[in-house]
Amino acid sequence: MILNHPGCPIGNTVSKLTRSEAKRQAIVDAARDIFIEKGYGESSMDDIANRANVSKRTVYNHFPGKDALFGSIIEGECDKAMESVAKRMAYCEEDIEGTLREFAARFLDIIYSPDGVKLFRTIVAEADRFPELGTVFFQAGVCPAQFHAQEYIAKMMDQGRLRKDDPEKAATLLFCLIKGDMHYKLLLCFQEEASPEELTALIDDALEMWMRAYAPAS
Amino acid sequence: MILNHPGCPIGNTVSKLTRSEAKRQAIVDAARDIFIEKGYGESSMDDIANRANVSKRTVYNHFPGKDALFGSIIEGECDKAMESVAKRMAYCEEDIEGTLREFAARFLDIIYSPDGVKLFRTIVAEADRFPELGTVFFQAGVCPAQFHAQEYIAKMMDQGRLRKDDPEKAATLLFCLIKGDMHYKLLLCFQEEASPEELTALIDDALEMWMRAYAPAS
DNA sequence: CAAAGTAAACTGCACCGTGTAGTTTACTTC
DNA sequence: GAAGTAAACTACACGGTGCAGTTTACTTTG
Incomplete structure (x- = not known):
């Protein structure tokens, strides 16, 4: 399991997010809320995508899988x-x-x-x-x-x-x-x-x- | 959720179990092991039935559902x-x-x-x-x-x-x-x-x- | 400066394979 | 007759993937 920085790349200011960075941050925010609220097993990638207002396809473009997303989020928290x-x-x-x-x-x-x-x-x-x-x-x-x-x-x-x-x-x-x-x-x-x-x-x-x-x- | 006594009915001695009581005890033993080992979400009724050497149908004959079985087991423990x-x-x-x-x-x-x-x-x-x-x-x-x-x-x-x-x-x-x-x-x-x-x-x-x-x- | 082009990212969809709780059915055992 | 069995079924849900089409942000060109 690779533990990456879940949110925006280091060095960026909040006010100047690219579209991709903004989407990634939305995914991270949604995932954090849902994982903390429901735990790993009861959280679904569909729910996370919906709450982030991105397609599930996009979630997978940013994170290799559910494991990696979870690990990344919890470590960040x-x-x-x-x-x-x-x-x-x-x-x-x-x-x-x-x-x-x-x-x-x-x-x-x-x-x-x-x-x-x-x-x-x-x-x-x-x-x-x-x-x-x-x-x-x-x-x-x-x-x-x-x-x-x-x-x-x-x-x-x-x-x-x-x-x-x-x-x-x-x-x-x-x-x-x-x-x-x-x-x-x-x-x-x-x-x-x-x-x-x-x-x-x-x-x-x-x-x-x-x-x-x-x-x-x- | 009804919390029932998971094992044998009160009053029975270990040496004189009916077939039904013995099966129930086997289910309880298996369920306890699996729930404690894997938690609720990762435990399956198929696994419990297999480990108890009973059919899944029989598990449902004794317990109304997964919730009830889990609650019963954990309370007993x-x-x-x-x-x-x-x-x-x-x-x-x-x-x-x-x-x-x-x-x-x-x-x-x-x-x-x-x-x-x-x-x-x-x-x-x-x-x-x-x-x-x-x-x-x-x-x-x-x-x-x-x-x-x-x-x-x-x-x-x-x-x-x-x-x-x-x-x-x-x-x-x-x-x-x-x-x-x-x-x-x-x-x-x-x-x-x-x-x-x-x-x-x-x-x-x-x-x-x-x-x-x-x-x-x- | 506006239009055209480009590359990257995103979307929506369909799909795949797998797993699960719970149910049904026909039969066997005690 | 009650209890149990084994197998199959149902209806979902889930993680993950491929793909054609679309959008966005930027660059180049005339």
Whole structure:
């Protein structure tokens, strides 16, 4: 399976699409919506073509097949959703809890968003058929975000402002806590969505406990 | 969708199946294997009939359709996998950490088992089409297991042997920790399986931190 | 500058082969 | 007689392909 850039070629500005580029973008947009909404198996190329207002023939002119289109789309979505997470996790040396709260909030913005939940569910659903997408998901976002936090935690530990421990372990446990129990519930449609208040409470509880456990030893 | 008991009618012993009951059980066994292995969409009734060594006509004699068969199977699997978790979580008043470790191990036995991961992935994948299965999963196992731990934690808090807090919150956070980060990795095929050593380490880390955070206030 | 030409992309259609859930039918087995 | 069998059937749906004709955006020519 070849993973190509799904949308417009690099270097083009939005305002100057050739006909071909515009069509390709329409296909990508339609495919993204339909794949995320219905998953791989229940999405049809006819539906995608119709929603993109192109002929199916044209879809095949741009993409060699359904597999390639799906892989391309999902990879693009992973990159898009997660690439900004680590970049938006701002440091503040003064306020450890505030910083970690910021990390948590940025991370949950993505994984608890309706689109994020659907993307995750889609990747899980197709994990057997497209196992590399799980890797993409982790390497695009989760690993960098967690590593970012780990580096920060290591620095705070070095300064004696957090209890000394393996920073990787501490970051892992922190992320377990901030993921919370609601994410599984959303995945399984046991709960419809998480309100901002619920997410704030989740972060509060997780952070309070984590800070308690990692307070500098007395 | 009618959720019926998929296997033999209640009251029968294994050694005395009628022909019809034996056939039904064969269908259930085959369907379970195939649905868990391939998910709903990629499983065919022809395959199920072949694997059960029955005619497809017979499958339809026992189950009204593919939907009903799937729902029935998955519900049965949830009950079977999870019903024993809470029951096998043994109490020990003397040793809090040992008790919680036992709870954790019993819980992880199920959700980290290859079959457990596959079951979970299947339910996630079909969450849109069969949203009630997520509810079954949570109500059959996760909620009782967590509630069991919560009751124990409440008792220990009352005795002043754990730091006073909302027992439900404490149990929730504990379960977030013991679920660990590996479960998502298994779901996404980012990791193939979790070794017993990895699970032990996971429990150790989680418990150590949780106990630290919930040590009685000095 | 307008007309003619060109190449690329697109369209719509028909088609192919395959797979599927569900149904029917005539027969066999217990 | 109830349950099961095997085979065939039905009615779709789907991914993918080839092709003639059309459209579009650009270039060339007079």
